[in-house]
Amino acid sequence: MSDVLHKVSIGPLYCSIGSWEWIGKEIGNELSNFFDINFFTDSIPQCDLAIIVKYDFSQLMETSPSGVPVIYCPVDCYGSASDIDSDGDKLFQCKQIITHSEPLRKYFQAYAPVEYVDHHVRFVSDKFGLKPEEGPILWTGLRSNLPPLIEWVNRNPLPRELWILTNLNQGELTVSPSKLGFKDDSNVRIENWSPRKHIEWAGLACYAIDIKGTDFRARHKPPTKAIDSIASGLPLAMNPDSSSVRHLAKLGFQVASVDDQEYWLSDEYREHTLQFGDELRKSLTRKNVGMRFKTIIDRILGNSSAKQHIPQALVPASLNSVTTLTESQNSMSKPIDVQDSNKIAIVSFLYNWPSTGGGNIHTTELVQFLEQSGYTVQHFCVRHDPWQIGQIEADAPIHSQILNFNSDEWKAPSIRNRIREAVREWDPDFVLITDSWNFKPHLADAVSEFPYFLRMQALECLCPLNNLQILPSPQGLVGCENNQFHDPEMCFNCLVKNRSGQLHQLERQLSGVGSTEYHELLQQSFQNSEAVLVLNPTIAAQYETFCNRTEVVTWGMDESRFPWPLSVEERCPPEIHPSKVSVIFAGLTHEPIKGFHILLAACEQLWQTRQDFELIVTSDPLPEQHEFVKYVGWKSQPELPFWYRHCDLCAVPTVVPDGLSRTSVEAMASGLAVIASDIGGLPYTVSDQVTGVLCQPGDVNDWAAKLNELLDHPGCLNAYGEAGRQQFEERFRWQDVIERDYRRLFSGAKQALVK
Secondary structure, three states, X not given: OOOOOOEEEEEOOOOOOHXXXXXXXXXHHHHOOOOEEEEOOOOOOOOOEEEEEOOOHHHHHHHOOOOOOEEEEOOOOOOOHHHHHHOHHHHOOOOEEEEOOHHHHHHHOOOOOEEEOOOOOOOOOOOOOOOOOOOOEEEEOOHHHOHHHHHHHHHOOOOOOEEEEEOOOOOOOEOOHHHHOOOOOOOEEEEEOOHHHHHHHHHHOOEEEEOOOOOHHHHXXXXXXXXXXXXXXXXXXXXXXXXXXXXXXHOOOOOXXXXXXXXXXXXXXXXXXXXXXXXXXXXXXXXXXXXXXXXXXXXXXHHOOOOOXXXXXXXXXXXXXXXXXHHHXXXXXXXXXXXXXXXXXXXXXXXXXXOOOHHHHHHHHHHHHHHHOOOEEXXXXXXXXXXXXXXXXOOOOOOEEEEEOOOOOOOHHHHHHHHHHHHHHHOOOEEEEEOOOOOHHHHHHHOOOOOEEEEOOOOOOOOOOOOOOEEEEOOEEEEOOOOOOOOHHHHHHHHHHOOOOHXXXXXXXXXXXXXXXXXXXXXXXXXXOOEEEEOOHHHHHHHHHHOOOEEEOOOOEOHHHOOOOOOOOOOOOOOOOOOOEEEEEOOOOOOHHHOHHHHHHHHHHHHOOOOOEEEEEOOOOOOOOOOOEEEOOOOOOOOHHHHHHHOOEEEEOOOOOOOOOHHHHHHHHOOOEEEEEOOOOHHHHOOEOOOEEEEOOOOHHHXXXXXXXXXXXXXXXXXXXXXXXXXXXHHOEHHHHHXXXXXHHHHHOOOOOOO
């Protein structure tokens, strides 16, 4: 150990507040064995690293000294996804976010690397396994969390007296049950909570109960109370849709349902509880959890000089046992070993090579980088020549098992059966379903005997028209708030009135969109998936109502395409003027949703007052020419980075929400500043005033004004470009996406159903 300890500051100090005592004070004391720890209240002091625990996050980030990496622990402090997004500009500045609720990961992952860490067990009885036969049922928690329990108990009589410890009004030691809303005849005892009484009552109780509500905060509660109850040896009953129940199921423990009192009170369940509780007591000690924090801090401090952060997944315990943190400490700083049982099947429906879209590129690179990470991967796709899908050249970068269909065979049942047989013969451990639209439920049905993940590019299956929830109108493109999960009849009527591309129409007809059978298959396939993988938290919020689990998992990018640092010897293409600010648009000029017409109009407006810029467009010339525009022709994926490197600014003026803008990430990887629409996935990719500038989508005046501001301050372009490259290295490299996300997903998924 170095003679000089790193200085770590933790705050804001809130004595007697549970989260502060748990994470701030106790973990801080544990970390004092390794770091110079100090606690702050109103502002972050000069230090090597700061940890913000729950409160005053936005205000404290304003006080953070330049260059100080920040870890944020948002313990149960947000009431909605929009509340999280409102802190987005500050979240982008965090070096690490540590959640204590696994379902929250998807909301923060677009902003900074995220790790899940359990609370250490704290309020546990020392009388483990020695429970009185006739002891009461215990509930502990904040008074504000009582209403769901009260409502349930008033409808369902309990077999034992219910003891409640909660925060009563000042001076109250106890209160009558009826005052809190229990029925007059309820067999309930209520007293004021204290740490001593919590531990004492955990030793006197015989069972524990908890009922979670359905609002955002309740659905994302940490499993802390459940873990403490089980670690005290108390057989716990909960509502089965609780996030705590799902979390513990991933660890191999199935919590009894409040509606199944026979199992809850059984000797069998008590034995399971004692066995699992003993493992929790050993693994989730304060020392072990402190070491998890230490590992994260060491990683950040160790990488700060290189300005790189390669997040490693703190993987949940295995399905069959709770992996002790002591065992995992030595492995958390390196990639997790790939086990023998890691055969991954990737099934796609609209695949072509050379690529006909970003989804094809994603599928190809996903296969390549999973293989590089040690997985055995097989790509399955279909070929149907009349649709021009499955057209794969011999020199394609990945091997694909192509299932060829003639016109007589091109029916949904036949396609499902062929895919089922092919995947079953290969016998994977997990299946990833990519690059498909409304046919996704059919693919899910075909592989349903294996654990499968649905990889979404945009809003597939929500919007059967175009996957984007946009409609044509006399005023242009407008958003639609409906989706076919919620109101399939309305969506079908929309399909009758509105047209999209021919391939969309054919694919909808093949899928059976609008039929009762399709709607049932749609719901079933999403409910049965291991997780629905989406590209940003806004999309996650749309899907989470219709499935058990959503995860924000970004697309990765191949770092080798974007060499860094830039070569000083590489010559600039002659089309780019060395004395002008070059703005590149790398997209389809004829596709209205890409917004080229907005960018062009803004540049026209700007050209009236200044001529120190040029617009580089990677397409063939349009009929109408402009003095400031240079059309350089279509550029392939290998060619594009060269053009990014030699331009000064990348423009992404899209006017409709998308999942993830590959263009913006590729530009950032090339060290290029980005000006983009504040819509869809772009605010989660481009950090406003950090890696670029966000504009109002479709607003020509706003685009012109912000372009003008950037031209006035060309020094910002270099700073934004360097920050963009750093963000690319921290969030978007394929190696990191595999280690951070896919290893965690595969290790946390259930075993294949049929082997």
